[in-house]
Amino acid sequence: MTKSLYPDFYFQDIDLSIISDLDKNQIPFPVVIKPNIGYSSVGVHKVKNEQDWDIAVNQLKADLLHSDGLYDSEVVGSQTVLIEEWIQGEEYAVDGYYKQDGEPVILNVFKRLFKDDYDTSDRIYYTSKLAINEIYHDALKFMKDIQTVLPLRNYPVHFEIRKKGNRVIPIEINPLRFAGAGTTDLGYHAYGMNMYEHYFSGTKPDWNRILEEMDDHIYSFFFAEVPLEINPEDVSCIDHDLLRHEFERVLEYRQLPFQNDRSMAIIFYRSEDLDKNLQLLHLDLIPYLTIKHLVFI
Numbered sequence: 052m053t054k055s056l057y058p059d060f061y062f063q064d065i066d067l068s069i070i071s072d073l074d075k076n077q078i079p080f081p082v083v084i085k086p087n088i089g090y091s092s093v094g095v096h097k098v099k100n101e102q103d104w105d106i107a108v109n110q111l112k113a114d115l116l117h118s119d120g121l122y123d124s125e126v127v128g129s130q131t132v133l134i135e136e137w138i139q140g141e142e143y144a145v146d147g148y149y150k151q152d153g154e155p156v157i158l159n160v161f162k163r164l165f166k167d168d169y170d171t172s173d174r175i176y177y178t179s180k181l182a183i184n185e186i187y188h189d190a191l192k193f194m195k196d197i198q199t200v201l202p203l204r205n206y207p208v209h210f211e212i213r214k215k216g217n218r219v220i221p222i223e224i225n226p227l228r229f230a231g232a233g234t235t236d237l238g239y240h241a242y243g244m245n246m247y248e249h250y251f252s253g254t255k256p257d258w259n260r261i262l263e264e265m266d267d268h269i270y271s272f273f274f275a276e277v278p279l280e281i282n283p284e285d286v287s288c289i290d291h292d293l294l295r296h297e298f299e300r301v302l303e304y305r306q307l308p309f310q311n312d313r314s315m316a317i318i319f320y321r322s323e324d325l326d327k328n329l330q331l332l333h334l335d336l337i338p339y340l341t342i343k344h345l346v347f348i
Contacts, residue, residue, distance in 0.1 A: 052200050057220060062135035067115070070108055070132055075101045081137035084111055087130075095171040097137060138222060140215030143186045144176055146228075146235050147194060147210075148250050149203040155194035156255040158246035159238035160187060163211070164325075166332040175328050176234065177271035178241050180262055186212070187258065189219045197224070207250060232317065233305070234272050240302045240319050241270035269322045273298070275315040278336055283310050287343045291316060294339045299327055315339075 054060075061079055064087055084107060085095040096107040111132065142163040147156050160183045161176040193212060197203070209228035212221050230246065238244035242261045249256060275294065277283050286309065295304055298320040307314040315336070322328065 053197065053221070053224075055200060056196055060136055060220060062133060064131055064133050067112070067130055067132050070111075071105075075104050078104070078134065079136070080104075082134050083137055084108065084132055084134050086111075086115060087133045097169050097171065099137075099168075138213045138220045140213035140218070140220075141185070142211060142213045142222065143182070143190065144209070144211045145186075145190045146208075146230060146246060147190075148207040148229075149194070149198070149205065150253055150255075151205045153198060153202065153204050154255075155191060155198070156249070157187065157190055157194070157258070158249055158256065159235055159244060160190065161237060162186075164328055164332055170332075172276075173274045174276075175271055175273055175332060176237065177269050177325075177328060178237060179269050180265045180267065183258075183262060186214060189214060193219055193221070232274075232314075234274065234317060236303070237270060237272045237319055240321075241265070269325055269328065270302075271320055271322065271328055273316075273318040273320065273331060275318065275336060277309050277313040277315055277340065279313075281337065281340065281342070283313055285343050286310075286340050288341045289315055290339045290341070294318075294336075297331065297334060299323070 061082075065073070070084075078101075080101060081097065081099045083095065083097050096111055098104055098107045142165075144161045144163060146158045148158065149155055159178070161178050162182040162185070163173075164175040164177065165172075166174075190210075190212065193210070194208075206226070207229040208224060208226050209231060210221055210224045212219055235246055238246060242265050244256060244261070248254075277286060289306075289309065291304065291306055294316065295301055295318070298318055300321040302319040302321055304319075305317045307316055309315045
């Protein structure tokens with residue numbers, strides 16, 4: 052639907068059953084493969100070249116097989132796969148909505164951190180005055196551009212975009228991620244934003260006042276998950292007290308039922324600069340897990 056807005060952007064949507072039969076010579080690497088309907092970066096894989104293709108496809112199939120027991124098909128779809136251009140640039144996540152008259156409203160702005168080019172995890176997002184100023188006007192323009200092909204009204208939306216130079220390209224537009232997993236509460240900790248109240252009341256925040264009153268700290272959330280190499284059923288408990296001490300200033304620590312989908316905790320925290328976040332990107336979470344002892348009969 053948005054193809055006319057990005058005429059030079061490569062993508063194709065194919066059935067999962069035929070992805071292994073594609074002619075790799077026809078794929079303009081580097082690309083990203085992912086479920087056409089997705090959540091929490093399940094099944095998202097970056098493919099740098101032809102040599103990486105088969106490995107990535109097999110991993111994608113394994114991810115989708117595992118997710119069948121965790122998510123409804125409307126949350127993570129396993130029938131079709133999107134192959135798209137590897138989008139370059141800084142990545143931002145935004146929650147917002149379209150008012151009854153169609154006016155777009157931005158309710159939060161977060162920036163995403165990655166430990167390397169192949170990282171697709173949701174481990175750390177953060178916000179700050181600088182991060183908001185970097186993308187706010189581009190994000191608002193993006194919402195207006197979407198309305199030229201999809202005239203949304205009274206509609207909540209989560210979207211992620213990447214910006215490089217003057218080029219802004221969407222990673223995803225996903226209403227099911229609106230305030231997803233409660234991580235949008237980072238905006239409440241950073242600048243007192245109650246996005247739920249704004250949405251249900253049909254109001255919008257005063258971003259000029261918010262930016263004027265914000266301090267210069269970095270506000271982040273850390274999405275802790277049981278590492279993929281560990282079966283969640285083999286984990287007896289998690290040392291949340293020990294994990295909490297990895298963070299400078301914890302604003303809120305939410306324990307999650309990791310047996311459901313590997314999600315251990317969401318930690319909202321404040322730091323002086325990005326140095327701590329860059330360190331936490333590489334934090335090994337296995338030492339915080341207690342693995343069940345095997346009993347042989």
